[in-house]
Amino acid sequence: MSTKALNLGEVILWTRRMSVRRALVLFISYIILGSGIVFILIPFFWMISTALKELGQVFLDPPVWIPDPVVWSNFWEGWNAMPFTLFLRNTLIITLTSMIGQIFSASLVAFGFARLRGKGSDILFIVLLSTLMLPHHVTLIPQFVLYRLLGWVDTFLPLIVPAFFGGGAFYIFLLRQFFLTIPLELDDAARVDGASTFTIYWRILLPLARPALATVAIFSFLGHWNDFLHPLIYLHNEKLFTLSLGLNLFRAEASAVTPWNQLMAVSLLVMLPPLVVFFVAQRYFIQGIVFTGVKG
Amino acid sequence: MGNGAAITRSLPRRWTLSQRETLEFYLFISPWLLGFVLFVAGPMLATLLLSFTQWDLLTQPKIVGLSNYKTMFTDDPIFWQSLKVTATYSFVGIPLHMALAFGLALLLNQRLVFLPLIRTIYYMPSVISGVAVATLWLWIFNPDFGAINVILAKFGVKGPQWLASETWALPALIIMSLWGVGGAMIVYLAGLQGIPTDLYEAAAIDGANGWQRFRYITIPMMSPVIFFNLVMGIINSFQTFTYAYVMTRGGPHYATMMYVLYLYQNAFQFFQMGYASALAWVLFLIILVFTLLIFKSSPLWVYYEGQLHPRR
Numbered sequence: 001m002s003t004k005a006l007n008l009g010e011v012i013l014w015t016r017r018m019s020v021r022r023a024l025v026l027f028i029s030y031i032i033l034g035s036g037i038v039f040i041l042i043p044f045f046w047m048i049s050t051a052l053k054e055l056g057q058v059f060l061d062p063p064v065w066i067p068d069p070v071v072w073s074n075f076w077e078g079w080n081a082m083p084f085t086l087f088l089r090n091t092l093i094i095t096l097t098s099m100i101g102q103i104f105s106a107s108l109v110a111f112g113f114a115r116l117r118g119k120g121s122d123i124l125f126i127v128l129l130s131t132l133m134l135p136h137h138v139t140l141i142p143q144f145v146l147y148r149l150l151g152w153v154d155t156f157l158p159l160i161v162p163a164f165f166g167g168g169a170f171y172i173f174l175l176r177q178f179f180l181t182i183p184l185e186l187d188d189a190a191r192v193d194g195a196s197t198f199t200i201y202w203r204i205l206l207p208l209a210r211p212a213l214a215t216v217a218i219f220s221f222l223g224h225w226n227d228f229l230h231p232l233i234y235l236h237n238e239k240l241f242t243l244s245l246g247l248n249l250f251r252a253e254a255s256a257v258t259p260w261n262q263l264m265a266v267s268l269l270v271m272l273p274p275l276v277v278f279f280v281a282q283r284y285f286i287q288g289i290v291f292t293g294v295k296g
Numbered sequence: 297m298g299n300g301a302a303i304t305r306s307l308p309r310r311w312t313l314s315q316r317e318t319l320e321f322y323l324f325i326s327p328w329l330l331g332f333v334l335f336v337a338g339p340m341l342a343t344l345l346l347s348f349t350q351w352d353l354l355t356q357p358k359i360v361g362l363s364n365y366k367t368m369f370t371d372d373p374i375f376w377q378s379l380k381v382t383a384t385y386s387f388v389g390i391p392l393h394m395a396l397a398f399g400l401a402l403l404l405n406q407r408l409v410f411l412p413l414i415r416t417i418y419y420m421p422s423v424i425s426g427v428a429v430a431t432l433w434l435w436i437f438n439p440d441f442g443a444i445n446v447i448l449a450k451f452g453v454k455g456p457q458w459l460a461s462e463t464w465a466l467p468a469l470i471i472m473s474l475w476g477v478g479g480a481m482i483v484y485l486a487g488l489q490g491i492p493t494d495l496y497e498a499a500a501i502d503g504a505n506g507w508q509r510f511r512y513i514t515i516p517m518m519s520p521v522i523f524f525n526l527v528m529g530i531i532n533s534f535q536t537f538t539y540a541y542v543m544t545r546g547g548p549h550y551a552t553m554m555y556v557l558y559l560y561q562n563a564f565q566f567f568q569m570g571y572a573s574a575l576a577w578v579l580f581l582i583i584l585v586f587t588l589l590i591f592k593s594s595p596l597w598v599y600y601e602g603q604l605h606p607r608r
Contacts, residue, residue: 025406026406026408029403029406029408030408032403033400033403033404033408033414036400036418037414037417037418039475040417040418040420040421040475040478041417042443042447043421043432043433043436043443043475044420046432046435046436046443047432047435050435058441059440059441060441062446062449063441063446105327105328105331108324108325108327109324109325109327109328111324112320112321112322112323112324112325113325116317116320116321116324117317117318117321118314118317118318118319118320118321118322119318121321124325124329127332128328128332131332131336133527133531133583133587134336134580135531135534135535135579135580135583136535137535137556137559137576137579138339138340138343138576138577138579138580139335139336139339139340139343140559140563140576141339141342141343141346141563141569141572141573141576142338142339142340142342142343142346142573143335143339144563144564145342145353145569146334146339148353162331162335164327165327165328165330165331165332165334165335166325166327166328166329166330166331166332167327167328172328197320197324201324222423222425225426226424226425226426227426228426228427228537228538228541228542229537229538229560232541233564243427244426244427244428245427247427247428247431248427248542251431251434251542260435260438260441263431263435264431264432264435267428267429267431267432268428270427270428271424271428271429274423274424275420275423275424277423278419278420278423279416282416285419285423285482286482286486
């Protein structure tokens, strides 16, 4: 549209045409987004529906979408078919301890990179960033050998201890980006008042970085909760199994007729904590994404 | 951790400010530096050394020179198959993923009535992953009673055997991965919302039409985000493990033998630590080459704000 001589009639015609077009675009958008939502939700619906069916009804042709009768007992029967309560305890121990380790060690390192400069700090930061792209399978075997030498196989230690050593490049980077947004004047003011560097980290930046720490906590929780490869390698004793290993065992050991209803019920229970965390803390997810993916 | 402060306070006076800051810097990053040496750099070197040996974990490692690599490239069809499977999974899956995520983000970047709700629903599958998701999709892909074939049957189509079919097992895994498209979509959406609206207004005044605004504003402004997603997509997709392990064990007949799954089997099922280490190094080199290629190509197509002339 040229800004020059537009007479009134032309303008009216133009706006009307635009709004018709706009309505059409919106209509098509809703249709496409709606069919996407169907694709996203069908698996959830299928899972819930199966989890509430009698086993006989699971294998009906044509299938029943709404269970009749609704069998709530699948949840506790599935849960008790294996020591899932013990698996939950193990998962919580690993997940929560690693989470604490990651929050503290990653924030400490991030503070170093955001606020302090030393010989070699630029190079080390590049090294840190490049480890973001390192496939961790390259280090898997020697790490296993190391932990085996230490006698840590069949303990939680290989799953927990690394979290205390920096907590992963991703989290360090995320926290560093956040620290950079906090004005330096705060540090200077504290320093004038005689605060040590550690006090500035602990008393000033850490409390201010609470939203970013929440993001780290959430991503860390999800990562450990969903992890399968590491528990698979390090935990062989069934008493130490995590929920992931337990669920995999439950499925693999199922008899001739797979109890899909119970399997779906337990799967649903295993998915529940991540989903709840997501719904409760949605804005921290978005924030973490903005800080790493977009501004990075 | 509290001793950092104590140490710096007790420093002798004659230390210069910059020396003191260097020391503090190293104290603060020491957890990561130690972890990097112990769990990353050291093991990487060890993997390289191990890749020249034959070792079953029980007896002494035997040095065999380059023979692991020679076997891999000349005498191991499963290695080539796993490369082919992983490459197909990545180079079909990633473009699909990126296009879908970008398209959805564009649709969501309008004044929509239920925007927060729609966004939440799309992101939901990205939160869950691992064995529970694998179990769910095993059931969905069940040839006789699974949701997909049941729905297909409604339209009179007889669905394939999916995970039990050599042809359909890998496509099934790709379809399943599209369920998690919301993760990348949110990243794109955040990027789109960060584009200053005055750019579009200025372009509209200059007479740019919708396509031109998309081509000359949206795409260049989004190119760093696309770049980030592409790099991360390749790295992640080359490392797919859990779904192949739980759902197909690499079968049927190696149709879904992902590279990392083959690496895992060699290391922890066949106890061929030397051979598995060689596989690990080759994986590292492959990912390195792709990452470098993308980085090298980035000046051609990635536009960073603050750069005066977009290089084209």
